[in-house]
Amino acid sequence: MKLSIFIYFCLILPIFSINWLEVLENTLDKNVGVCDNLYRHVCPQNKTDGFSQIVKQEFRKDFEKYKIPENFEKIKEEIETLIETIRNNTTFDLIFEKSEKFCQENRDEFRLFLEQLESLIRNENIPCEDDRCFVIALENDNCTDVVEFIKFNLKKNFDLAKEEIKFVYLPIDATDVLQSFEWIKNNTEVFDRINSTIAIIKALTSEKLRETPWIKNNNLTRIFENISKKLYLPDPEIIANLNIKRLTDYESNLNKCSKNVPSDLISICHLHTIKNMDKKDKYALFSGDNAFNSYPIMGFGLAFAYYAKIDLPPAFYLGSIAQIVAHEVGHTYIVSERGDNFLPYFSNDTRNCIQNQFTKSCEYFAEGECKTSDIQFDDNGADSFSFEIMYQIFKAFYGETMNDEIIGSKIGMTHAQLYFYSHGTTLCSPKPRISYPKGSHHASNVRINSGAAQNLDFGKTFNCAPNSKMIESRAEKCYIFGENAAETRF
Numbered sequence: 001m002k003l004s005i006f007i008y009f010c011l012i013l014p015i016f017s018i019n020w021l022e023v024l025e026n027t028l029d030k031n032v033g034v035c036d037n038l039y040r041h042v043c044p045q046n047k048t049d050g051f052s053q054i055v056k057q058e059f060r061k062d063f064e065k066y067k068i069p070e071n072f073e074k075i076k077e078e079i080e081t082l083i084e085t086i087r088n089n090t091t092f093d094l095i096f097e098k099s100e101k102f103c104q105e106n107r108d109e110f111r112l113f114l115e116q117l118e119s120l121i122r123n124e125n126i127p128c129e130d131d132r133c134f135v136i137a138l139e140n141d142n143c144t145d146v147v148e149f150i151k152f153n154l155k156k157n158f159d160l161a162k163e164e165i166k167f168v169y170l171p172i173d174a175t176d177v178l179q180s181f182e183w184i185k186n187n188t189e190v191f192d193r194i195n196s197t198i199a200i201i202k203a204l205t206s207e208k209l210r211e212t213p214w215i216k217n218n219n220l221t222r223i224f225e226n227i228s229k230k231l232y233l234p235d236p237e238i239i240a241n242l243n244i245k246r247l248t249d250y251e252s253n254l255n256k257c258s259k260n261v262p263s264d265l266i267s268i269c270h271l272h273t274i275k276n277m278d279k280k281d282k283y284a285l286f287s288g289d290n291a292f293n294s295y296p297i298m299g300f301g302l303a304f305a306y307y308a309k310i311d312l313p314p315a316f317y318l319g320s321i322a323q324i325v326a327h328e329v330g331h332t333y334i335v336s337e338r339g340d341n342f343l344p345y346f347s348n349d350t351r352n353c354i355q356n357q358f359t360k361s362c363e364y365f366a367e368g369e370c371k372t373s374d375i376q377f378d379d380n381g382a383d384s385f386s387f388e389i390m391y392q393i394f395k396a397f398y399g400e401t402m403n404d405e406i407i408g409s410k411i412g413m414t415h416a417q418l419y420f421y422s423h424g425t426t427l428c429s430p431k432p433r434i435s436y437p438k439g440s441h442h443a444s445n446v447r448i449n450s451g452a453a454q455n456l457d458f459g460k461t462f463n464c465a466p467n468s469k470m471i472e473s474r475a476e477k478c479y480i481f482g483e484n485a486a487e488t489r490f
């Protein structure tokens with residue numbers, strides 16, 4: 001591994017005012033042993049002032065200092081109206097009332113009205129498909145039926161628009177996008193750090209893929225490398241500019257439409273504008289504590305990215321945000337049998353091994369409903385991938401010094417211990433953690449504890465007895481990639 005890239009881990013991007021080591025040490029729950037339950041040792045149940053809550057508060061304080069530039073206030077309002085309009089059904093009722101009235105009283109007005117509706121919603125280049133057509137309603141004389149027809153078609157169009165919005169074609173929370181942009185301008189180094197982390201994870205993964213028996217024996221290395229190469233983190237300034245362009249386009253298109261349309265049809269103009277948006281690059285800036293891999297692009301909410309600024313030894317960064325980065329990168333290489341992925345292969349043995357660990361961790365740590373289901377595999381796999389690869393990177397970075405005490409620690413915490421603690425902080429919640437059979441993510445406590453249970457050094461790091469829960473909950477050791485990985489694939 002290249003040392004030049006490693007240097008990024010050493011760069012401290014400090015938030016000076018807080019002693020984060022003290023914060024971390026004070027939030028650890030002394031009543032729950034780390035060997036009995038890593039997650040609950042780090043994230044005390046029923047307490048609201050856990051480490052991650054403090055990080056989030058600090059991030060919010062910092063974020064709120066950044067204001068939306070004044071020239072965007074109007075756009076912001078328009079986008080907010082859009083959201084409200086889409087949620088509001090009252091404007092629809094107006095449209096339906098109008099349709100009913102025209103239908104019964106004035107067929108000429110009704111025709112004009114339907115033509116207008118259709119021209120706004122239908123793309124003229126495509127044939128009149130049922131749900132985009134309104135004028136054909138004139139063929140029916142029964143106004144009850146006609147209004148039903150219009151209702152049905154409009155609802156269908158709005159449902160589609162809602163779906164499109166959900167997938168961030170449009171940076172729907174304009175305030176958040178604009179404020180995020182301002183924040184990023186002052187914090188570019190955070191994204192540089194994440195980007196070099198991605199490069200390191202990819203480089204090490206490449207090495208491991210080449211050694212993986214089921215990949216090697218099936219000549220899949222080049223396919224994997226190709227896929228790997230294309231994954232990237234877009235420059236946040238470019239995303240921001242794209243989002244802002246989209247907001248301004250939205251405004252001007254909406255204005256164009258509103259000029260020709262009665263004010264009670266304004267919601268149709270929103271629909272029209274959404275339909276005609278450039279939907280090519282569907283990503284937005286966002287401030288939340290979330291991350292995604294929407295291959296080939298990745299995205300990190302700023303509340304997560306903020307972790308990269310916390311002034312603690314590199315072990316903390318490696319175990320927290322870098323671990324999340326690895327999880328997102330991992331989604332690229334982990335495939336479920338469902339096959340809804342660009343990567344057609346994975347090992348069934350490895351898949352079963354991973355699921356078994358999650359099942360066993362459920363048995364030991366359930367705080368309520370705890371089920372390991374097939375639908376979670378993509379995420380469980382990405383977790384397992386990230387725990388495996390980040391620990392390797394952590395060890396390579398620290399070498400012998402990983403068991404040295406951290407200067408200033410009141411409890412004699414070592415770097416290796418900090419590394420494990422930091423995992424837990426990112427998924428912290430004081431509430432009982434449960435997993436729904438239909439949810440794509442397993443319960444946070446199971447995610448953290450199964451990752452640590454799989455780590456053969458965990459017991460040594462904390463001096464755990466062999467019969468402690470963290471050690472006993474280990475299922476068979478899984479090797480996802482590398483020379484010890486499985487022979488077979490599906």
Ligand SMILES: *[C@@H]1O[C@H](CO)[C@@H](O)[C@H](O)[C@H]1NC(C)=O
Pocket residue numbers: 045046
């Ligand atoms: C948390 O609070 C609930 C309800 O107040 C209680 O039943 C439970 O025992 C508490 N758990 C812990 C670990 O303190």
Ligand SMILES: *[C@@H]1O[C@H](CO)[C@@H](O)[C@H](O)[C@H]1NC(C)=O
Pocket residue numbers: 065066186
């Ligand atoms: C952004 O950085 C500049 C230069 O370091 C600084 O003067 C300014 O206060 C920062 N903005 C905020 C909102 O913190």
Ligand SMILES: *[C@@H]1O[C@H](CO)[C@@H](O)[C@H](O)[C@H]1NC(C)=O
Pocket residue numbers: 081084085088090091
């Ligand atoms: C949404 O409905 C409320 C009343 O329920 C109304 O006051 C508000 O103006 C409506 N907003 C839009 C954008 O139509």
Ligand SMILES: *[C@@H]1O[C@H](CO)[C@@H](O)[C@H](O)[C@H]1NC(C)=O
Pocket residue numbers: 087088089155
């Ligand atoms: C709007 O209508 C949908 C069904 O058409 C309904 O599910 C939803 O609750 C309604 N929303 C409001 C705010 O009335």
Ligand SMILES: *[C@@H]1O[C@H](CO)[C@@H](O)[C@H](O)[C@H]1NC(C)=O
Pocket residue numbers: 142143144145
């Ligand atoms: C219109 O159609 C509805 C059912 O779709 C029916 O109940 C009603 O009687 C019809 N009205 C007339 C005037 O035919």
Ligand SMILES: *[C@@H]1O[C@H](CO)[C@@H](O)[C@H](O)[C@H]1NC(C)=O
Pocket residue numbers: 217218219
């Ligand atoms: C893999 O490729 C090599 C040559 O590049 C070829 O000899 C070998 O048969 C291939 N193996 C499989 C399983 O396709």
Ligand SMILES: *[C@@H]1O[C@H](CO)[C@@H](O)[C@H](O)[C@H]1NC(C)=O
Pocket residue numbers: 222223226
């Ligand atoms: C990898 O990608 C390059 C170009 O993107 C293509 O020419 C090559 O065939 C690909 N190789 C495999 C094994 O998919």
Ligand SMILES: *[C@@H]1O[C@H](CO)[C@@H](O)[C@H](O)[C@H]1NC(C)=O
Pocket residue numbers: 191192195232233234235236
């Ligand atoms: C990350 O690095 C890649 C090149 O490795 C570059 O294309 C991309 O713009 C960078 N992204 C960020 C956020 O710096």
Ligand SMILES: *[C@@H]1O[C@H](CO)[C@@H](O)[C@H](O)[C@H]1NC(C)=O
Pocket residue numbers: 348352490
């Ligand atoms: C994968 O393993 C599971 C559990 O052993 C088995 O039921 C399934 O048939 C296997 N699938 C394939 C494709 O081998």
